[in-house]
Amino acid sequence: MIDAYIYDTVRTPRGKGRKDGALHEVTSVRLSALVLNALKDRNGLEGHAVEDVIWGNVTQVKEQGGCLARTAVLASDLDEAIPGLAINRFCASGMEAVNLAANQVRGGAGEAYIAGGVEMMGRVAMGSDGAAIAVDPSVAMDSYFVPQGISADIIATEYGFTRDQADALAVESQNRAAAAWADGRFARSILEVKDQNGLTILDRDEYMRPGTDMQALGALKPSFKEMGEGMPGFDAVAKLKYPHLERIEHIHHAGNSSGIVDGAAGVLVGSKAFGEKWGLKPRARIRQTTKIGTDPTIMLTGPVPATEKALRDSGMTIGDIDLFEVNEAFASVVLRFMQAFDVDPDVVNVNGGSIAMGHPLGATGAIIIGTLLDELERSDREVGLATLCIASGMGAATIIERV
Numbered sequence: 001m002i003d004a005y006i007y008d009t010v011r012t013p014r015g016k017g018r019k020d021g022a023l024h025e026v027t028s029v030r031l032s033a034l035v036l037n038a039l040k041d042r043n044g045l046e047g048h049a050v051e052d053v054i055w056g057n058v059t060q061v062k063e064q065g066g067c068l069a070r071t072a073v074l075a076s077d078l079d080e081a082i083p084g085l086a087i088n089r090f091c092a093s094g095m096e097a098v099n100l101a102a103n104q105v106r107g108g109a110g111e112a113y114i115a116g117g118v119e120m121m122g123r124v125a126m127g128s129d130g131a132a133i134a135v136d137p138s139v140a141m142d143s144y145f146v147p148q149g150i151s152a153d154i155i156a157t158e159y160g161f162t163r164d165q166a167d168a169l170a171v172e173s174q175n176r177a178a179a180a181w182a183d184g185r186f187a188r189s190i191l192e193v194k195d196q197n198g199l200t201i202l203d204r205d206e207y208m209r210p211g212t213d214m215q216a217l218g219a220l221k222p223s224f225k226e227m228g229e230g231m232p233g234f235d236a237v238a239k240l241k242y243p244h245l246e247r248i249e250h251i252h253h254a255g256n257s258s259g260i261v262d263g264a265a266g267v268l269v270g271s272k273a274f275g276e277k278w279g280l281k282p283r284a285r286i287r288q289t290t291k292i293g294t295d296p297t298i299m300l301t302g303p304v305p306a307t308e309k310a311l312r313d314s315g316m317t318i319g320d321i322d323l324f325e326v327n328e329a330f331a332s333v334v335l336r337f338m339q340a341f342d343v344d345p346d347v348v349n350v351n352g353g354s355i356a357m358g359h360p361l362g363a364t365g366a367i368i369i370g371t372l373l374d375e376l377e378r379s380d381r382e383v384g385l386a387t388l389c390i391a392s393g394m395g396a397a398t399i400i401e402r403v
Contacts, residue, residue, distance in 0.1 A: 002271050004102035005282035006400065007112075009370030010038045010191045011265035014205045014358040017121035022202040023193060023262040028057065028064045028120045031193070032072035035266040038191045039114055040078060043268060043280055050270075051110025053084045054101050056093025056117030057362035060086065061129045064120065072118075088362075089291070091329060092388045092396035093117050094265060095365025099289035099398055101269040111277070112270030117362035120262045126361065133296070133392055144241040144297040146234040148391060149224035149252055151299035152330035154238055156251045158298070159336050163251035166331035167217040170256035170355045172345075173328060177352025178210040185351055185378060189370045207259040207358040217255040225250035241297045256331040261358025265366035284373050287383075288314040288399040295393050300333050302395020303387040304340045310385065310397040318343065321399070322381035325368040327388040328353035337387070350375060364388065369398060376402050 012031060015023030023031065032055060039045070055069035069084030089096040094117035101113035133139050134147075146154075156166065180186060181204065192203040228235040228248055235248045275282050290310040294302045303326055311317060318341045326337045326348055338348060351371060354364060365388055372384040387397040 001106050002108055004105040004269055004271065004286045005275065005403065006267055006284045006286060006373060007270055007275060007280050007282055008039055008043055008268040009189050009373060010035055011189055011363070011367050011370055012191050012193050012263050013202045014207055014261040014263040014360055015202050016206050017260035017262050019122065021122050021262060022206050023120070024122050026193065026201070027123070028068060028118050029071050029075050031120065031264040032068065032118045033076035034191060034193065035116060035264045036072060036076040036078055036114060039266050039268050044278060048079050048081045049278065050082060050112040050114050051104070052113050053082060054087060054097040054113055054115040055084060056087050056089070056097045056365065057119055058088055058090055058093055059119070059124045059126060059129050060088055062124055064124045089394065089396065090391040091327065091359070091361055092365045092390045092394070093362040094367065095369065095386065095388060095396050095398055096291065098267050098269060098366055098369055099396070102286040102289055105269060105271050111274040112268065114266055114268055116264065116266035116366035118264035119360040119362040121260045121360060122262050126260070144237055146238050146297060147224070147227065148299060150228050150234045150238060150248070151297065152252050152332050153224055153228065153248050153250045154242065154298050155300060155332040155336050157245055157249045158242065159339060161251065161332050161335045165335060166251050166256040167214055169331045169334060170217060171212055171214060173349065173352045173355040174209055174212040176350060177205070177208050177356035180351035181205070185374065188374055205357040207261050208356050212255065220253040220255050222250035223253045223257065238297060252330050252332070256355060258329050258354035259358035261360050263358070263360035263363045265363045265370060267366050267369060282403050283377070284400040284402050286398065287401050290397045292395050293393060294395055299391065299393045300329060300389035301336060302389045302393065303333065303337045303397065306395030306397040307341070307385060307387055310399055314399055321383055321385045322347065323350065323372060323375055323384040324348045325372045325384065325386040327359065327364055327368060328355040329359060329389050331355065333389050365396070369400065373400060
């Protein structure tokens with residue numbers, strides 16, 4: 001089996017996913033093309049240097065529809081002989097793109113790939129593509145479908161997490177993100193977004209709320225209590241699946257859940273031969289990739305079994321991992337991960353996460369792989385694991401080790 005290496009990672013800053021967000025006037029195609037061009041230029045690539053561009057995006061309609069990956073290639077400076085593959089594994093789409101690329105390299109199907117993803121949540125609204133599991137009664141009823149926010153609250157109820165614990169994790173995410181930016185920890189991978197006149201539109205994650213404290217979060221109303229306890233009454237659906245729960249504790253709100261943002265990220269993955277050909281030094285080896293299906297009602301517990309499978313398949317233990325990136329879709333997701341593996345919070349999301357900086361669905365998986373690699377290098381550690389929960393009950397994980 002051929003080893004697959006990460007040679008470079010880049011990401012845009014994350015803009016607020018609203019009409020007044022800094023990136024709102026930038027299309028998904030243009031933002032993707034900027035990332036592709038950066039990877040090409042930073043690494044001196046020419047011609048048909050990579051086999052394919054694998055690009056994740058979740059809401060594949062309107063300007064994000066068609067094969068966005070191929071359109072982005074044509075909009076970029078890459079050779080038109082390079083094709084493009086658009087994929088959707090919900091929140092793990094960017095990670096799955098990287099994992100697919102790594103496994104293609106491992107199998108000898110090309111020496112290199114650019115992989116990553118994009119989501120312009122302020123331009124193409126989450127859920128606007130529809131979903132059979134939510135709207136087809138024959139599927140929704142059999143799977144006991146509830147929205148993700150209800151699922152996050154089920155996790156909190158099932159595993160005993162309080163609102164104070166969730167809010168404390170959110171405050172820490174904000175503090176860590178602010179400290180990371182102040183210390184320049186994202187500098188190597190951040191790509192400034194400029195307009196056609198060369199003026200900077202955004203050079204810093206825009207969603208952050210430095211100074212957030214427990215008092216401010218305590219004033220926020222639970223986001224999913226009404227849809228759970230009122231109409232359409234999803235708590236009742238959840239309790240059909242989990243009859244041992246007397247009630248669902250609604251602890252999540254806008255401040256301890258991931259932010260709606262715009263953003264894109266890319267990773268250059270290749271073999272050793274590719275690096276030698278282009279004079280590039282690999283930064284990390286992709287040691288293991290994993291995806292798994294889980295209970296579709298509680299839905300967001302996937303990081304736990306995905307990590308267990310990744311460790312089992314790689315012959316590693318949790319103690320072999322130096323750093324973790326666990327996507328902060330909701331606070332309870334990270335709390336459950338740390339509880340399940342009894343890991344030190346000081347090695348989980350050490351530079352903050354999606355609660356502070358936002359979760360651009362199709363891009364986040366690639367973002368956290370890049371963040372993990374940068375932090376492994378900064379802190380001189382060796383092995384890291386990145387993982388995400390996924391809608392409809394799935395999980396994905398990637399283990400990387402420095403070389």
